[in-house]
Amino acid sequence: MIIGDAFGWVFDPQNYSGLNAIPGRLWEHVWITLFAVLIASVIAIPIGYAIGHTGRLRGFSIGVSGGVRALPTLGVLSLFGLLLGIGLQAPLLALVILAIPSVLAGAYSGIESVEPVTVDAAKAQGMTGWQVLWKVEIPLGLPLLIGGDPSSRAAGRRHRHPGRLRGRRWSGRLLLPRAQDPGLRRDARRLHPRDRTRDRVRDRVRRTPAGGGAEGHCRPVGPAAPGVARAVPQSHPGRNSIVITAKIRAGVAAALALGVAAALSGCASSNPLDSGSSSSSDSKTIVIGSQQYYSNEIIAEMYAQVLEKDGFQVKRNFNIGQREIYLPQLQKGAIDVMPEYSGNLLQYYDKKATAKTPSEIDAALQKALPSGLRVLDEAEATDQDSYTVTKQFSEENDVTSLADLKNVEKTLTVGANSEFQTRPYGPKGLKSVYGVDVDFKAIEDSGGALTVKALKDGTVQLADIYSADPSIKANDFVSLKDPENLILPQNVIPVVSKKVDDKAAADIDEVSKVLTTDALIELNAKSVTDKEKASTIAKDFLTEKGLL
Numbered sequence: 001m002i003i004g005d006a007f008g009w010v011f012d013p014q015n016y017s018g019l020n021a022i023p024g025r026l027w028e029h030v031w032i033t034l035f036a037v038l039i040a041s042v043i044a045i046p047i048g049y050a051i052g053h054t055g056r057l058r059g060f061s062i063g064v065s066g067g068v069r070a071l072p073t074l075g076v077l078s079l080f081g082l083l084l085g086i087g088l089q090a091p092l093l094a095l096v097i098l099a100i101p102s103v104l105a106g107a108y109s110g111i112e113s114v115e116p117v118t119v120d121a122a123k124a125q126g127m128t129g130w131q132v133l134w135k136v137e138i139p140l141g142l143p144l145l146i147g148g149d150p151s152s153r154a155a156g157r158r159h160r161h162p163g164r165l166r167g168r169r170w171s172g173r174l175l176l177p178r179a180q181d182p183g184l185r186r187d188a189r190r191l192h193p194r195d196r197t198r199d200r201v202r203d204r205v206r207r208t209p210a211g212g213g214a215e216g217h218c219r220p221v222g223p224a225a226p227g228v229a230r231a232v233p234q235s236h237p238g239r240n241s242i243v244i245t246a247k248i249r250a251g252v253a254a255a256l257a258l259g260v261a262a263a264l265s266g267c268a269s270s271n272p273l274d275s276g277s278s279s280s281s282d283s284k285t286i287v288i289g290s291q292q293y294y295s296n297e298i299i300a301e302m303y304a305q306v307l308e309k310d311g312f313q314v315k316r317n318f319n320i321g322q323r324e325i326y327l328p329q330l331q332k333g334a335i336d337v338m339p340e341y342s343g344n345l346l347q348y349y350d351k352k353a354t355a356k357t358p359s360e361i362d363a364a365l366q367k368a369l370p371s372g373l374r375v376l377d378e379a380e381a382t383d384q385d386s387y388t389v390t391k392q393f394s395e396e397n398d399v400t401s402l403a404d405l406k407n408v409e410k411t412l413t414v415g416a417n418s419e420f421q422t423r424p425y426g427p428k429g430l431k432s433v434y435g436v437d438v439d440f441k442a443i444e445d446s447g448g449a450l451t452v453k454a455l456k457d458g459t460v461q462l463a464d465i466y467s468a469d470p471s472i473k474a475n476d477f478v479s480l481k482d483p484e485n486l487i488l489p490q491n492v493i494p495v496v497s498k499k500v501d502d503k504a505a506a507d508i509d510e511v512s513k514v515l516t517t518d519a520l521i522e523l524n525a526k527s528v529t530d531k532e533k534a535s536t537i538a539k540d541f542l543t544e545k546g547l548l
């Protein structure tokens with residue numbers, strides 16, 4: 001039997017020495033595969049990165065990739081074999097073409113998988129397009145690119161089987177001689193019922209006496225009606241049908257690919273993330289945004305729910321990022337309501353502001369805000385940046401305020417979001433007001449778990465953790481006092497566009513009236529500790545306060 005012969009051949013010692021030794025041919029298999037994937041990567045990765053970064057030609061590339069994947073492997077290989085002849089070039093070129101779609105998809109999918117807010121934050125730090133690509137998108141997109149490569153290697157292995165027959169290289173040198181063995185081919189045919197049927201028909205043809213025709217003409221098969229000749233050609237009747245079928249499949253695949261490309265290109269003509277979408281232009285819809293900060297999202301959800309209760313149509317656009325991202329959108333009218341923090345908002349628009357008290361900040365904000373924006377009533381609740389240390393650090397160095405830091409002799413590092421480094425109360429402000437030099441470490445989680453971990457394990461000695469964060473109490477941290485008011489008061493305050501009328505403003509002000517610092521800390525704890533959704537936290541709080 002064929003299976004027994006196959007095992008016998010594999011374990012035959014003679015097949016592990018000489019020119020056609022199995023290890024040598026398998027190694028050829030491996031390096032040809034790697035070489036094909038390398039060439040495909042050199043071609044496809046730059047194109048994929050360009051498509052993912054710019055968003056251009058994505059639909060077209062998807063359609064073309066789909067069309068290439070639908071091409072019959074044997075057809076592609078035969079085409080290059082006819083053009084280039086027997087040798088390495090034809091199968092290698094076919095393998096490269098068939099591997100490109102998977103590598104291309106991995107490249108542009110990796111770039112597109114990067115969160116838009118991350119890209120926007122990088123741009124807000126002043127990065128150029130090339131810097132965003134090389135320092136942000138490519139590193140974050142590598143997992144998908146690497147995940148795409150195995151599929152291309154699998155494609156190479158899958159398509160390589162016919163390739164070895166065309167090239168007479170690799171393990172093809174081992175298989176072809178065996179494939180020419182009539183006995184082996186006969187045993188193989190017996191394994192499939194369809195082939196057994198074909199053998200019976202062929203044997204019947206061969207047993208049928210020739211009807212006087214010359215060799216190579218048709219011979220009658222079985223009884224036929226008078227005057228009707230049933231014939232079977234003698235020259236490989238299946239080969240022509242295979243070629244025709246392959247041509248039909250290739251044509252259908254090409255047509256489907258063109259149709260998919262056209263459809264996807266049409267679908268890709270509009271960008272759902274475009275800030276100029278139709279929803280933002282709807283005069284009846286109030287778009288509410290939030291920072292990429294869980295506490296800010298809870299407050300934004302409160303605004304949304306009280307407005308919806310009063311009949312307003314609301315669209316949520318949460319977790320946008322930091323001020324450098326969402327305030328320009330607010331000015332353009334793409335966002336209508338944002339929960340803000342008074343002191344930071346003032347310093348964003350007026351870096352030379354001298355206001356210190358909440359009332360002074362409110363008055364200054366009315367003058368500093370650009371045309372079309374205004375602030376509503378501020379809440380009692382504050383959630384401001386704070387230089388926070390561990391209790392152990394505070395006790396060992398006798399530090400309870402920012403002024404005490406100048407007495408600490410060892411190097412100090414503060415961990416915070418990247419934008420903290422350029423804030424008026426960041427490292428430069430600390431040096432200017434208190435005469436304290438600190439190094440900076442970017443930790444992009446807005447004082448979250450990564451920042452807490454860095455503070456606890458000593459990676460940083462100071463951390464920017466917001467004053468209403470429950471982790472301060474949970475970890476017995478110490479928020480350093482700020483006697484010189486380096487950090488302005490950060491009362492929660494809504495900033496709105498001119499689309500927000502008096503009725504909507506009154507609804508939002510009702511939320512501000514009931515939002516205290518203690519309440520905000522409790523709400524934040526439900527998010528951080530209890531892992532409740534912002535919508536659930538907001539609904540429960542508003543219901544308790546009689547606003548829903």
